[in-house]
Amino acid sequence: MSLDYDSTPDTSPETGARSTVRDKAIAELRQALLTGRIVPGRALTLRGLAATLGTSPMPVREAIRALAAEHALEIQANGRVIVPTMTPSRFDDLMRARVLLEPEVAALALPRLDRATVKALTGIDDALDRCLENGDVENYMQFNHDFHFTVYRAADAPVLLPLIESLWLQFGPFMRTVYGRVGTITLVDQHKEAIAAIARRDEAGLREAIRNDILDGMRLIGSVDLGREAGAPG
């Protein structure tokens, strides 16, 4: 099973809302997709996931439906559930959406990014750099997500934020396969520039840093053959 369920409950049950099994399943799948733990193209089975999560197929069904509605999973005509495979058209559109939305939300967040948040961002970026040195792709992706969403979350954007989350869910599995092919050494980002822009309250600079960070990732893709599908033949 590609979902390594290490029984670490990263959901906080004390947030008021009673967490259901389904919610845990959704959170688990989200995490796996965000860090690219699930290979695109591989079929996910209800009963298999249920066994991994230690439940009946029922909560998994709803979880998969929810993720599919955000286009993080794809339900084929025969009913099989897979992680969507990337196509050039989809990749272009995904990048366009990110470049449109993320700098905008970052700019919205800027007035609310206090010094504590900047400190947190610096810490995340440091941890991220260590992951790059160690070649730890999975945690790198986790910290990269944390970095961006620590910024975006500060914006009061109850509509745009979930939209961006959906984009990252669609992006994660594909990026993982890319990182796996080009390694982590070549990875560059604009996080330091973003932090600096935040520190000096420079909206245009922050927009540009986020935009370039996205485009950096896109340029990385140019080095691999997009025509080839993600799932490597056994």
Next chain:
Amino acid sequence: MSLDYDSTPDTSPETGARSTVRDKAIAELRQALLTGRIVPGRALTLRGLAATLGTSPMPVREAIRALAAEHALEIQANGRVIVPTMTPSRFDDLMRARVLLEPEVAALALPRLDRATVKALTGIDDALDRCLENGDVENYMQFNHDFHFTVYRAADAPVLLPLIESLWLQFGPFMRTVYGRVGTITLVDQHKEAIAAIARRDEAGLREAIRNDILDGMRLIGSVDLGREAGAPG
């Protein structure tokens, strides 16, 4: 029941994919939300919807999960499912998202909008105007949706298009209550300007027409008290 199930199957089953009961439930709910047939704040019950659709609660559960994942429905902490109520913050963000995404996708679609599509758009706009004269809010909203998405669909935007669809799903129920309060006579749009811009291959003009069309709707809201919640007290 607020969902008037008139047994007209608007889904086309001959598209290859075998349509399940769940898919019909999703389509039915989508339609009801887009045309504002379901009042925000009113609780939807699984068994109630199931009875309306003539099925067991099972397909409805998955359908509701899917719509909730697109933020077209909201699942409260106690599990009750409601159409989300509008807040000023949510409205602002919704508008910002629409203004960001829709002109862009329209511009992307422009090169692919042939003469037949322009003719179709004109037909839709005429039907829409007739609905305005008759005060037929529900069909007006249907045609308005058709108009915009006839344009957007032409763009090869497999990622952005569902994002915009999600925005409209969130927008529909609220707009319906607004229309119900201000009437349809005062409604203005920029559809004629959009058609003209398409006809003369004017990208900037099309962007502006779409943008103004969205802002027209927003200005309409200014005339009603946004502080008051949508659900009228019984």
Next chain:
DNA sequence: TTGGACGAATTGTGATCACATTTCTCGAAG
């Protein structure tokens, strides 16, 4: 008339079952 409490009805959740369809497996024929 108003306020609260108790019981009944309803709700969402999770599990299990039945079934049609699909997928996989494996062996025989070419």
Next chain:
DNA sequence: CTTCGAGAAATGTGATCACAATTCGTCCAA
């Protein structure tokens, strides 16, 4: 060695059931 097909295993879908929690209606007391 490849190709095809029959049987077996597995899969998604929908229905039903049990149960805890919530909601609603009603009645009684102040």
